Structure formats: C-alpha cells, structure tokens
Amino acid sequence: MPIEIPKIEPELxxxxxxxxxxxxxxxxxxxxxxxxxxxxxxxxxxxKVLLLERARRSYRGGNSRHTRNFRCMHxxxxxMLTDQYLxxxxxxxxxxxxxxxxxxxxARLAIQSSEECYDWMQSQGVYFQESLSGTLSLSRTNxxxxxxxxALVNAYYNxxxxxxVDVHYLATVLDVIVEDRLFDGVLVDIKGIQSYIRGRSVxxxxxxxxxxxxxxxxxxxxxxxxxxxxxxxxxxxxVLKNLLDKGADQVGDPTQCHAVAIDGRAPEYDGGxxxxxxxxxxxIVLNKNGERFYDEGEDVWPKRYAIWGRLVAAQPDQVGYxxxxxxxxxxxxxxxxxxxxxxxxxxxxxxxxxxxxxxxKTTAEFNAACQEGEFHPTELDGLATKDLEPAxxxxxxxxxxxxxxxxxxxxxxTFTYLGFRVDHDARVSFSNERxxxxxxxxxxxxxxxxxxxxxxxxxxxxxTVFGRIAGKEAAEYASQSA
Numbered sequence: 001m002p003i004e005i006p007k008i009e010p011e012l013x014x015x016x017x018x019x020x021x022x023x024x025x026x027x028x029x030x031x032x033x034x035x036x037x038x039x040x041x042x043x044x045x046x047x048k049v050l051l052l053e054r055a056r057r058s059y060r061g062g063n064s065r066h067t068r069n070f071r072c073m074h075x076x077x078x079x080m081l082t083d084q085y086l087x088x089x090x091x092x093x094x095x096x097x098x099x100x101x102x103x104x105x106x107a108r109l110a111i112q113s114s115e116e117c118y119d120w121m122q123s124q125g126v127y128f129q130e131s132l133s134g135t136l137s138l139s140r141t142n143x144x145x146x147x148x149x150x151a152l153v154n155a156y157y158n159x160x161x162x163x164x165v166d167v168h169y170l171a172t173v174l175d176v177i178v179e180d181r182l183f184d185g186v187l188v189d190i191k192g193i194q195s196y197i198r199g200r201s202v203x204x205x206x207x208x209x210x211x212x213x214x215x216x217x218x219x220x221x222x223x224x225x226x227x228x229x230x231x232x233x234x235x236x237x238x239v240l241k242n243l244l245d246k247g248a249d250q251v252g253d254p255t256q257c258h259a260v261a262i263d264g265r266a267p268e269y270d271g272g273x274x275x276x277x278x279x280x281x282x283x284i285v286l287n288k289n290g291e292r293f294y295d296e297g298e299d300v301w302p303k304r305y306a307i308w309g310r311l312v313a314a315q316p317d318q319v320g321y322x323x324x325x326x327x328x329x330x331x332x333x334x335x336x337x338x339x340x341x342x343x344x345x346x347x348x349x350x351x352x353x354x355x356x357x358x359x360x361k362t363t364a365e366f367n368a369a370c371q372e373g374e375f376h377p378t379e380l381d382g383l384a385t386k387d388l389e390p391a392x393x394x395x396x397x398x399x400x401x402x403x404x405x406x407x408x409x410x411x412x413x414t415f416t417y418l419g420f421r422v423d424h425d426a427r428v429s430f431s432n433e434r435x436x437x438x439x440x441x442x443x444x445x446x447x448x449x450x451x452x453x454x455x456x457x458x459x460x461x462x463x464t465v466f467g468r469i470a471g472k473e474a475a476e477y478a479s480q481s482a
Contacts, residue, residue, distance in 0.1 A: 252419050
C-alpha cells in the first residue's frame with residue numbers, strides 16, 4: 001500500500017522560515033536517478049549537500065531501480081553503442097511517440113546533452129553491457145546498464161558517500177517552504193521525527209503521483225481502480241502537490257503517463273520491469289469479449305510498448321489477453337510469470353476465462369487474413385494481414401502451432417507526466433516568473449518534454465540531463481548567496 005503523507009499541523013510550531021542556521025547549500029528531495037545526478041553534480045561543485053530519500057535503504061532509488069537503459073545520441077560507435085544515432089533522428093522518434101506534444105528546446109537540450117552523459121556516468125562508476133536481444137534490440141539507440149537500474153543506483157549512492165553527501169532514508173518531506181519564489185527550507189519527517197532543515201537552494205526530484213490511487217481516480221475515473229503501479233509505492237506526489245498549491249507553474253495532463261501492459265498477476269505496487277509482457281508484437285491481443293482492438297504490429301516494440309497500458313485501460317474492466325503460439329514463444333524477454341499454456345485455442349480461452357467460441361472465431365479470422373512473406377522479428381517486416389479490421393501491419397503470422405500461450409494484461413503505470421514547468425536550466429517557475437532558488441529534475445518535470453507517449457530509455461535521459469543541470473545550477477546559486 002502507498003504511504004500517506006501526514007497532514008501538516010501549523011500549531012506544531014516547527015516551521016520557522018528565516019530562523020536558525022542554514023544547514024546545507026543544496027537540499028535534494030528524492031532518491032532516484034535524477035536526484036542522485038543532481039546531488040553528485042552539486043557536491044562535485046563544492047556544495048554541502050543533503051539528499052532526502054523517502055524509501056528505506058533497501059528500496060532506495062525510486063523507479064530507477066527498475067530501469068535497464070538510457071537513450072543516447074552519438075555520431076559514431078561509442079562504448080556499447082553501435083553505428084550512430086544523430087540528433088534529428090532522435091528528435092523525430094520523439095515527435096512520433098508524443099505526436100508533437102513536446103517542448104522542442106527542452107527536448108533538444110536533453111538529446112544534445114545525452115552523449116556527454118554516457119562518459120559522465122562511467123566516471124561515476126556505472127558500467128554498460130551489450131544490448132538485450134528479442135523485442136529490445138536497441139544497440140544503436142540505447143545504452144544498457146550492467147546489472148540494471150539497481151546497479152546504477154548503487155553506483156551513484158557509493159559516489160555520494162565518497163563525496164561526503166548526507167543521505168537520510170525514510171525521510172518524508174511534508175512541506176517545502178517557498179515564499180515569493182524564494183526557498184528557505186523543508187519540513188521533513190525522518191524515521192518519525194519531524195524537523196525543519198534550511199538550505200540555500202533545493203532540487204525537487206521526487207517523481208510523479210502514480211502511487212496515489214485516489215489522485216489517479218480523480219484523473220481517470222473508476223477505471224484507475226484496476227490499474228497496477230509498476231513503479232515504486234513511494235511516489236504519491238506529496239511534494240508535487242505541495243508546490244503546485246504554492247503557485248508553481250504546472251505542465252502536463254494528469255491522465256498522461258508511462259503506462260505499459262503488464263502481467264495481470266503482478267503485485268499492486270513495485271512489480272517493476274520483470275512484469276512487462278513483451279510478446280505483443282508477435283501476438284493477437286483480445287479484450288474480455290474475445291475481440292481484437294488494435295494493431296499489435298504497428299511499429300517496433302521500443303517505440304510502441306508504452307501505448308499498450310492506455311490501450312488496455314480503455315477496454316472493459318481494464319484487461320486484455322495476449323495469445324501466441326509455439327513459433328513465437330522464444331522471441332521475446334519472458335516475464336517473471338509463467339504463461340498459461342494449452343494444446344488448443346478453445347482450451348486456452350477456457351483457461352483464461354474468455355468466451356470460447358468468440359476467441360476461436362477471432363483467431364480463425366486473423367489466421368485467414370495472414371499473408372505469405374518473410375518474417376523478421378527485430379525489424380519492420382511488412383508482413384501484414386489483408387482485409388482485417390483492425391489490421392496487423394507487421395509480424396502477422398497465423399496463430400496455429402501448438403502449444404498455445406496466453407498472458408492476462410493489465411495497465412501498469414510507471415510514472416505520471418503532470419509536473420512543474422521548468423526552463424533550460426531546470427529552474428521552476430511560479431506565475432511565469434523564475435524561482436530564485438528552486439530547481440526540478442526527472443519525472444516531476446518530464447511532462448514538459450513527454451506530453452504524451454514514451455520512447456524507451458528516454459525517462460532516464462531526461463533525469464540524467466536535467467539532474468546534472470539542476471545540481472550544478474543550485475550549487476552555483478548557493479555559492480554566490482553564501
């Protein structure tokens with residue numbers, strides 16, 4: 001269950017802006033990739049830094065624990081990255097998934113800065129490995145972390161220790177004190193003890209609100225009650241709401257988010273990347289009525305996997321079912337759960353609780369619409385159905401080779417796009433005026449760039465780029481104001 005933020009009682013007398021010593025140059029709120037990059041960069045600039053992580057130590061790192069890679073521009077082979085991936089192609093890929101709903105200057109800043117991030121990450125103790133295979137063939141566009149996101153997070157926390165950064169776990173920020181766009185300090189509960197900590201500047205990197213089911217329900221309606229939260233349970237949006245209530249400029253739609261199709265048996269919170277169902281391009285996907293509802297082969301999986309959470313969310317009871325046969329069983333990264341297996345389509349439909357006759361009819365119509373052609377699982381192959389609605393435009397092979405396999409799908413929300421509006425140096429604005437000493441990075445500001453849709457690995461790019469910018473800028477301000 002998500003952790004509720006305690007109601008702030010003014011009569012506690014703990015909030016005293018402007019009183020007492022300034023304890024830190026930079027206070028970083030959050031404990032994931034963006035927060036860590038900000039804290040490291042600020043400390044490298046000579047600032048005295050405090051990082052406040054809401055989770056316990058064993059769960060530190062937010063959604064970054066569940067990542068695998070980050071998207072990276074490069075004009076030649078670089079480390080584990082092959083060939084080249086230039087700015088314009090990167091930006092065009094982003095435009096396709098966002099349908100143009102992006103802040104172009106900020107997006108291009110993230111893209112242009114991503115190449116130097118690769119080397120910087122290595123300098124902080126992050127190692128890379130060759131691209132994963134199957135539906136995640138991204139060796140040209142994405143750099144994969146050796147050991148995954150957890151290894152990256154651990155490397156960054158080790159770096160913070162080397163730099164002498166103070167880190168507090170189980171630290172829930174209850175209030176961020178900003179008056180007339182000037183930050184003074186934070187009221188924070190650390191392991192049950194409340195205190196007020198002053199700082200010369202603050203970087204807000206505490207994620208979105210996806211783990212607050214009530215907030216999701218206000219945005220989505222009752223459908224949200226059936227959503228699973230693929231990411232951390234700690235992102236309930238307390239800091240986001242706190243600053244929006246104080247007049248921080250808002251960007252993004254509360255219904256827009258990174259939402260993928262995950263296994264229906266996943267836990268309500270924190271299932272992570274191992275619950276994602278990656279067989280969709282090679283499957284037919286049905287709703288509870290046994291009917292197809294979208295083109296499963298629209299584009300390569302890294303450019304389309306993040307639309308399937310919303311697609312499933314729009315179906316009855318927010319559920320879908322992916323069905324494949326033996327020919328496709330070894331073509332994708334498996335989930336942590338074993339697929340439902342049967343020797344016939346009717347038997348599989350019965351095991352999945354679907355209408356047997358309808359599923360048999362849907363499958364037969366799909367099989368009849370498949371055409372002869374060359375099948376290429378890692379690229380667009382044009383192997384499409386004929387005279388079928390909805391069409392399947394790539395990888396359309398008959399589902400006819402037993403045994404057959406099925407996965408129940410549910411919407412799995414990773415992070416929401418509602419956040420703070422920032423400028424090129426990651427500074428938050430209030431009523432269209434730049435704050436004096438408030439910066440933001442990561443998911444809490446990503447809605448400026450990700451108005452909708454998602455591009456594999458780009459959340460980590462945004463967090464790394466703007467985390468580094470925010471940390472550097474906050475440290476420079478603190479130095480000048482000391």
